[in-house]
Amino acid sequence: MRIGEIAAAVGLTTRAIRHYHHLGLLPEPARRPNGYREYGLREAIMLARVKRLTELGLGLEEVRDVLADDEGRELAEVLGELDDDLAQQEADIRARRARLAELLRMSREGLLPGDGPVSPGLAELFGRFRPAGSAAAAKDLEHLALFDATADPVQRDRIYLALRRLADDPELATKMGELYARMDDLAHASVDDPRVEALGTDLAAVVPDDLLAVLAHEGRGDSAPSKTAFGDAFLDDFAPAQAAAVRQMLKVLSARTGWAGWTP
Amino acid sequence: MRIGEIAAAVGLTTRAIRHYHHLGLLPEPARRPNGYREYGLREAIMLARVKRLTELGLGLEEVRDVLADDEGRELAEVLGELDDDLAQQEADIRARRARLAELLRMSREGLLPGDGPVSPGLAELFGRFRPAGSAAAAKDLEHLALFDATADPVQRDRIYLALRRLADDPELATKMGELYARMDDLAHASVDDPRVEALGTDLAAVVPDDLLAVLAHEGRGDSAPSKTAFGDAFLDDFAPAQAAAVRQMLKVLSARTGWAGWTP
């Protein structure tokens, strides 16, 4: 048989067969005078073996080992490892599919935020805490999404708990709306603007203590793998006057809670 | 932030971030005078987005589309396709794991033939039809394994049914053992040896009719995707005198069944 015939017979491509030759998985057969490879039933049997093994998911290296290591002993071992590997993959896929299902559900309900998938906890928060046309509020959500992806789970849940309490209080929620609006007003203001200090102080009155504690933890984190250096970058993300207001808020919070760890 | 800092903060490698720049997934940030990339919170937010999407299993191209195609509309669609894809993968893995479990069980019970995994039907046959130290029998099993991997399922099951009947009849099984032994004796014999014709005739008396029908079907197959050209190669796999015996068997079978399709 020529290579095309055996390929069709066994159900492989000629390219694959030559590839196997190249890898030493299957010895090169004899050649006809014109240079064509000449295959017999032996080669077909070998190829069928290779095919069965690769279809199980073995890599070509492993197939080579199994075929070389004379007669099977190694095979059970390789199959065992393969099964472990596949079990792992299956678990991964299932986890991703679970997340996907959740996201698709949110998407159908119109709850999917514009900046894509987030953790379940944050998604729930987003559900009741939508940006009300405020640029500052939108930015806040982005910061939260970042925090969600980088902070360690303990701190994350701590913040979420605090924020849920905030969101669940209609009075506080209304107040937050006003504060966001005032923050928006500072977008092009000077840092000397008297509204800056006032807003900072008012913010500190609403923001939960946990926020500062978590930020302080983040800034110096020795326990977590996060140890982020977002501190300065965080303030740089605001317009100057807005940043000044945030700094003022932090100052008041520091004085109130006794945390001195975070004073950029 | 420098690239290493943002990488650690977001939980990526510097290499990955540069890769994203290269692919245009994320624009190159401003540079410091020394050439270092300078990152801010905006970039961190984008990277966290990218990370969430890739962790879901999206390809980088798709991530780019989702991020570019302004604001989310496309996202649900992509997620849907992804889920379909993952469902397919999961099904594949499960199927392979099922086969693996079966093979591992056979391996534990010592039923795994030396030439590796075969289809369930053939495995069962192998269980009661072991090579009894005969080279011809061993070769026969190899041929069966090849047949198993290449023939179409209908013909396969037809043969297996016939062989099971043969294997289940103790008298016939004993006879087959003798025939294999006689085949072995012909390994170095001349094609003129009188035992050749005798063996061929005796073989034809035992081998089921279906065998020839299936072989004939294979040789000219217009219906199946198989259409194998094993015919000649099959005979070439035997020693000359053995091949002559097989040919004799086929001749008798042809005469008996009326099939003329397979006369090499």
Add this chain to the structure above:
DNA sequence: AGAAACGTTGCCGCTACGTCAAGGTCAAGC
């Protein structure tokens, strides 16, 4: 004799980066 359908070798491309290699930059300690 020309076209169609084979065969040959060889090299590039695909994913999502990891891993050198060969340097330039910066802060700290001697």
Add this chain to the structure above:
DNA sequence: GCTTGACCTTGACGTAGCGGCAACGTTTCT
């Protein structure tokens, strides 16, 4: 000033399992 070490830069190669193409020879059919 010099070294050390931890950063950063670009660039290029390697990964698994082939697919696809190029550039060319062989066989076979018409």
